[in-house]
Amino acid sequence: MNKQTGFTLVELIIVIVILGILAVTAAPKFLDLQGDANASTIQGVAGAIDSGSSIVYGKAVIAGKQKTIKTASPTPPTIPNDVGQTIALNYGYPTAAVDGLLRAIDINATLATASPLGDFTYVIPSTGVMYIYANGTTVPTGSNDSLICAVKYTEATATGTAPNVVYNAAQTTVFTNDC
Template sequence: MKTQSLKNLPMNKQAGFTLVELIIVIVILGILAVTAAPRFLNLQGDANASTLEGVQGSIRSGMNIVNGKALIANIQNKAETDTPTPIVEGVAIRFGYPVGTIDAFEAFLDIDFADVTDDPTIADSTDFNLSGGDDATTPVIIYPNSYLVTDSCKVTYTPALNKDTPATVAIDVSDC
């Protein structure tokens, strides 16, 4: 049997990363995290905007259903001040559309709102706040509980002004 000398054996080199290479990778990952994180941090704002878009769609659908039923009942040209008050499915109407009151909105949308008309700092367990709606002609502003009425994250419902001017629904989600 022949023996090999230790000089002739191949040396096993360990492969790995140097400290400099590891630091460079960590720095690159840090830069990527800082630039990508803001896109994912505003998920609540995106959720609020999407929810408001759903509320806007519900308001449009609800007001169109109420308007259709008012047309069928032939009370589309009556105001809430007429006697008797024109009512469709428990919702007082103004020229064929729901009046701009909290009671009307809670009835045709089946949503409980916080009434912040008197005190805009009220925040309770409801998902949405409702401002305005003091009378049948006042615009109604619906906004998420975590926002203020002055923020640009809201749905605005303007009741019908007369028989020739229907109710409108507008949305502003620029600051959600």
């Protein structure tokens, strides 16, 4: 009589269950796709800011407002956007405010205290500086830039030709450490 050797059905099921438990607990540690997705999204927002501020600057040059500094009174210089709103300007670039940058790039960003939250959240920790960050990541404070997943926009402080070139124009910085 031949004695057959091999695994029983119960042994095979136990091995499959153990492999399933390992896959559920270990795989997310090796496949952190959420962080990569957040980092890519934030870099996309940075691209939108760079493009949007350049388009706004071009419109400001055509309107002759590229050398005009923002003032509180009587009103800051503005140009119209495509949906009938006005974009507040400082040296021809969007201001770091809702009526400036957010209207220029037209994304769904809400203040951190708003309910419900938009696709992104924004915070203005100081005059002329705006952070746009992914929901659920560390809130930017202006002093924790090495720990955040955000885009930092600093509005223009002098007449210039384009952001991040030779002139002291609008600055866009991307932080992806907390993504």
